[in-house]
Ligand SMILES: O=C(O)CCC(=O)C(=O)O
């Protein structure tokens with residue numbers, strides 16, 4: 001099993017000395033700054049390093065039109081390629097992706113409980129896929145919807161390392177209205193319910209803002225947990 005914290009249960013609340021307030025960005029879209037304590041951030045960074053070692057390497061996803069994403073990604077549980085999920089990374093090396101660990105599902109349930117203050121919704125949350133995205137200072141992610149999942153369960157997003165601007169838009173199109181949210185190391189963002197299919201993207205990464213706490217030397221990691229319903 002990946003993750004030194006396996007079996008130790010879900011993370012506790014923010015341990016920050018000056019916690020930033022929890023912010024409901026749109027109905028069903030909740031930002032919880034500093035949710036992951038520093039020790040958990042380091043554990044997740046370490047786990048991401050291990051996942052990046054294989055069986056499938058980090059890769060720049062190639063889009064059907066020939067464009068290459070600037071973000072590098074590795075998946076757990078199910079491999080995402082535009083625009084479907086499969087057990088094997090057919091657009092990388094054909095290998096079966098690493099399993100989705102139970103400890104990460106427990107973190108997901110704790111995240112949903114925290115964001116929605118709803119223990120029933122949290123208990124029912126059963127994420128089975130994760131996308132681990134690595135951004136260097138030049139990487140961006142265009143506005144898109146996460147819609148390859150059959151389940152309407154929320155997406156749980158955990159950020160590590162450099163701070164970014166996460167643009168959270170509307171469910172109609174890539175344009176306005178949208179809200180720009182700074183996601184820093186340890187931040188949680190959950191989008192579900194009426195915001196589940198909102199367009200979103202990353203417009204900027206602030207190089208060198210990571211600090212030492214997470215153990216990231218440079219760049220930003222984002223881990224999104226999803227319930228595929230497959
Ligand atoms: O990096 C982020 O914060 C967002 C990632 C994302 O939207 C995705 O992986 O679908």
Ligand SMILES: [Fe+2]
Pocket residue numbers: 144145146200
């Ligand atoms: Fe997304």
